[in-house]
Amino acid sequence: MMEQNPLKYKELAAKAVQDKQLHKALGKMRDKVGRNAVKLYKELPTGAGSREAAKEVRRKIVDNLDVVLETLIESIRARGGHVHLAETDADAVEYCLAVAKRFEVRRVVKGKSMLSEEIRLNDALEAAGIETVETDLGEYIVQLKGEAPSHIIAPAIHYTREQVGELFAEKLGVPYTSDPPTLTAMARKALREKMLTADMGISGGNTACAETGHVTIVSNEGNIRMTSTMPRVHIVLLGIEKVAATLEDHDILLRMLTRAAAGQKISTYVSYVGGPRLDAEPDGPEEFHLVLVDNGRSRILADPDFREVLHCVRCGGCLNVCPVYMSIGGHSYGSPYCGPIGAVFTPLTRGINTCHHLCQGETLCGACKEVCPVDNDLPRMLSLLRSKLADGDRRWNVKPHSRIEKLIFGAWSVVMSHRGLYDALTALARAGQRLLPRRNGWIRHLPGPLGGWTRGRDFPPLAAKSFAQRWARRSTARRGE
Numbered sequence: 423m424m425e426q427n428p429l430k431y432k433e434l435a436a437k438a439v440q441d442k443q444l445h446k447a448l449g450k451m452r453d454k455v456g457r458n459a460v461k462l463y464k465e466l467p468t469g470a471g472s473r474e475a476a477k478e479v480r481r482k483i484v485d486n487l488d489v490v491l492e493t494l495i496e497s498i499r500a501r502g503g504h505v506h507l508a509e510t511d512a513d514a515v516e517y518c519l520a521v522a523k524r525f526e527v528r529r530v531v532k533g534k535s536m537l538s539e540e541i542r543l544n545d546a547l548e549a550a551g552i553e554t555v556e557t558d559l560g561e562y563i564v565q566l567k568g569e570a571p572s573h574i575i576a577p578a579i580h581y582t583r584e585q586v587g588e589l590f591a592e593k594l595g596v597p598y599t600s601d602p603p604t605l606t607a608m609a610r611k612a613l614r615e616k617m618l619t620a621d622m623g624i625s626g627g628n629t630a631c632a633e634t635g636h637v638t639i640v641s642n643e644g645n646i647r648m649t650s651t652m653p654r655v656h657i658v659l660l661g662i663e664k665v666a667a668t669l670e671d672h673d674i675l676l677r678m679l680t681r682a683a684a685g686q687k688i689s690t691y692v693s694y695v696g697g698p699r700l701d702a703e704p705d706g707p708e709e710f711h712l713v714l715v716d717n718g719r720s721r722i723l724a725d726p727d728f729r730e731v732l733h734c735v736r737c738g739g740c741l742n743v744c745p746v747y748m749s750i751g752g753h754s755y756g757s758p759y760c761g762p763i764g765a766v767f768t769p770l771t772r773g774i775n776t777c778h779h780l781c782q783g784e785t786l787c788g789a790c791k792e793v794c795p796v797d798n799d800l801p802r803m804l805s806l807l808r809s810k811l812a813d814g815d816r817r818w819n820v821k822p823h824s825r826i827e828k829l830i831f832g833a834w835s836v837v838m839s840h841r842g843l844y845d846a847l848t849a850l851a852r853a854g855q856r857l858l859p860r861r862n863g864w865i866r867h868l869p870g871p872l873g874g875w876t877r878g879r880d881f882p883p884l885a886a887k888s889f890a891q892r893w894a895r896r897s898t899a900r901r902g903e
């Protein structure tokens with residue numbers, strides 16, 4: 423996982439906004455999944471109220487997380503599974519390594535897990551001499567390329583099939599092709615061999631159900647079933663918040679998740695895992711481990727202003743409609759959680775000052791909230807993060823980010839609350855803008871630090887008459903009639 427660095431963010435974002443191929447791929451995702459999600463929610467029996475119903479389910483669970491987690495742990499243990507509560511990323515990694523050591527694991531096959539990216543598990547496994555193979559096709563592609571995923575659900579969305587063909591030819595020694603079924607068959611052949619000889623499977627989980635003691639993993643590729651049943655031991659990594667209290671809650675969330683994530687009523691494979699193989703069962707692991715990872719989530723839970731972000735079901739839906747994500751892609755965010763959800767979650771878990779650029783980079787347009795299957799109010803939380811950056815906040819150890827920025831906004835506030843001053847300054851700006859270069863009536867370059875705005879687009883000039891002036895003139899004319 424890349425380190426957070428505002429300069430790197432700017433550099434990568436500036437490069438990505440020029441990347442037409444990236445925009446084409448993300449545009450397809452937006453049209454196919456992003457724009458359809460809300461329509462699909464409405465087709466559910468709960469109709470237009472589906473998002474509110476799911477939000478309420480998540481609110482109840484998160485507000486009672488201690489009890490729900492306790493039930494989940496008891497249920498998993500009752501099925502013969504092991505549960506470990508990891509307070510930090512290091513703790514989670516250490517536990518996985520200890521299990522791997524006990525089983526003398528030489529090869530791990532993995533199902534897609536953003537949480538494993540968060541805790542940097544692959545690096546630790548590789549450092550311990552354990553070969554680690556991603557089995558989700560998109561994850562496999564980015565792993566072969568030595569990159570991080572660029573989308574929560576579609577990790578290799580930034581690649582064309584021609585590029586994948588070249589990559590496979592180089593890394594797998596197969597003949598070049600850009601035919602998707604042939605490429606898929608090539609990956610399947612290479613991965614199957616790894617799966618058949620792996621000692622351990624590690625996957626994420628989409629949600630767990632406390633009532634039944636199972637973890638649900640959805641996929642469209644079937645790799646999860648092999649990862650979770652063929653190796654001798656299976657470890658599921660799960661954020662502490664990703665749990666449903668009852669089967670009924672679980673079903674409500676699952677229906678929303680597949681619609682938001684992939685525009686599907688249900689995914690091709692929905693796997694329920696929760697314990698080791700029973701005596702009468704032909705397959706399944708000898709041991710099953712659930713690692714519940716906190717890694718900063720308890721701190722979020724303790725703050726009523728941000729608790730809502732834990733309602734997230736990691737569907738990636740907000741990415742597919744976000745104009746910022748659509749322009750700069752996932753890698754610019756330097757975190758496995760990109761897009762609007764990443765712009766809130768990453769600063770809260772990795773430091774608000776350290777990740778200030780993420781929450782400041784979003785537009786607050788509100789599209790993410792409108793599509794979110796649990797109606798997560800990300801724009802509210804983004805604004806709150808910005809206000810903490812402006813004023814500082816002891817509870818979150820935030821130092822005021824920029825005194826100059828605070829001064830500018832203070833001055834702006836004075837101008838906006840004094841009519842005469844506002845009128846005088848806009849009259850000045852109206853006169854001054856005549857000196858600026860134009861294109862099709864728009865200003866091409868703004869002076870000084872404002873120039874950043876016009877680096878990538880033109881700026882609309884101030885109208886010859888302000889709205890207030892036109893309104894006053896109209897009112898006067900009407901009274902005269």
Ligand code: SF4
Nearest residue numbers: 734735737738740794
């Ligand atoms: S914030 Fe909402 S839309 Fe975004 S990933 Fe989470 S659940 Fe999905």
